[in-house]
Amino acid sequence: MATKIKLVIVGIGGVGGYFGGLLSKKYSGSTDVEIIFVARGAHLKHIKENGLKVITGKHEFITRPDLATANFNEIGIADYIIICTKSYDLAETIQQLKPCVDKNTILLPLLNGVDATDRIKEILPEATVLKGCAFIVSRLKAAGVIENSGSIQKLSFGLDTPLTEKIILLEHLCLNAGIAANCTDKIAKAIWEKFIFISATATATSYFNSPIGKVLEENNETIIKLIDEVKNLALAKEISISSDISEKTLHTMKSMKYEVTSSMHSDYLNRKPETEVESLTGYVVHEGIKMGIEIPTFALLYKGLIKA
Ligand SMILES: NC(=O)C1=CN([C@@H]2O[C@H](COP(=O)(O)OP(=O)(O)OC[C@H]3O[C@@H](n4cnc5c(N)ncnc54)[C@H](OP(=O)(O)O)[C@@H]3O)[C@@H](O)[C@H]2O)C=CC1
Numbered sequence: 001m002a003t004k005i006k007l008v009i010v011g012i013g014g015v016g017g018y019f020g021g022l023l024s025k026k027y028s029g030s031t032d033v034e035i036i037f038v039a040r041g042a043h044l045k046h047i048k049e050n051g052l053k054v055i056t057g058k059h060e061f062i063t064r065p066d067l068a069t070a071n072f073n074e075i076g077i078a079d080y081i082i083i084c085t086k087s088y089d090l091a092e093t094i095q096q097l098k099p100c101v102d103k104n105t106i107l108l109p110l111l112n113g114v115d116a117t118d119r120i121k122e123i124l125p126e127a128t129v130l131k132g133c134a135f136i137v138s139r140l141k142a143a144g145v146i147e148n149s150g151s152i153q154k155l156s157f158g159l160d161t162p163l164t165e166k167i168i169l170l171e172h173l174c175l176n177a178g179i180a181a182n183c184t185d186k187i188a189k190a191i192w193e194k195f196i197f198i199s200a201t202a203t204a205t206s207y208f209n210s211p212i213g214k215v216l217e218e219n220n221e222t223i224i225k226l227i228d229e230v231k232n233l234a235l236a237k238e239i240s241i242s243s244d245i246s247e248k249t250l251h252t253m254k255s256m257k258y259e260v261t262s263s264m265h266s267d268y269l270n271r272k273p274e275t276e277v278e279s280l281t282g283y284v285v286h287e288g289i290k291m292g293i294e295i296p297t298f299a300l301l302y303k304g305l306i307k308a
């Protein structure tokens, strides 16, 4: 590893802005870790001119990374790249990242869904690509401003094989920056348990065009069916999930503030040209059909969502 660790965060939105913001606050300007943000448009201009503001409840801070850029050729070979784009931007972003990756680079996708790692490996077969997921409710509020509104801000990442020292070092870097990070050699469980929660939540909030509290009030049965269907898919794939995952997932949903919604629903509300419906809803439908799992509720809501 080069003497100065190069840590790149790509996609400085709700997730990348919060975790990247903490990493930048801790390490930018230091002698041991260089922090690089990859952003674009008015958001990048604002970060370059004024820094990135991160708001959590009554607290806020402004941080300036060592480099903020839209130009991947300016970065050089990175030690770590944390990818925080939406799934529909992933393929193009990974192509752009090629000049920053060699066989020693570790990539950590924090996208919701269970297929990002395989999609990255198809484009970069030589790189070490971890699996990861974020537990946070955070949004890009305005150019240069990230606001996280939930009570949980944590990360899980790792592999399903033994971890190297360099992977464990990433956990230390996060922990030292005040990020509640957990690195494990049994990551499939965490990824799939998050997926059971988010695929049901994103699908239902988007389909019913309602925040989580209202969906639970008015469409509780649909939520229970969605959770069961994606849970059965996980079991068919022989993922070792908790035996009480349905109850745990419902409990997590009920513990969220009434007005919270999924970032996929936010994309529908903001009339974004694309959403994560393929990775969060379509994935369950297509894999369910492939594996002979009954997924009638996902299939019905997916049909409605792709027409929307
Ligand atoms: N927000 C949340 O609370 C949570 C989100 N997630 C998941 O995390 C992932 C990220 O979500 P979120 O942070 O909400 O997304 P955002 O849309 O807030 O942020 C993504 C950012 O990435 C930028 N981006 C995309 N491609 C590139 C590129 N090639 N170069 C530079 N910038 C790029 C986008 O820019 P532009 O706007 O210009 O397109 C945008 O600013 C998603 O998979 C989501 O489902 C997981 C847990 C919680």
Ligand SMILES: CC(C)(CO)C(=O)C(=O)O
Residues within 6 Å of the ligand: 112, 135, 136, 137, 138, 198, 201, 261, 262, 263, 264
């Ligand atoms: C937890 C939740 C619903 C918070 O925003 C999320 O993961 C998402 O929006 O994708």
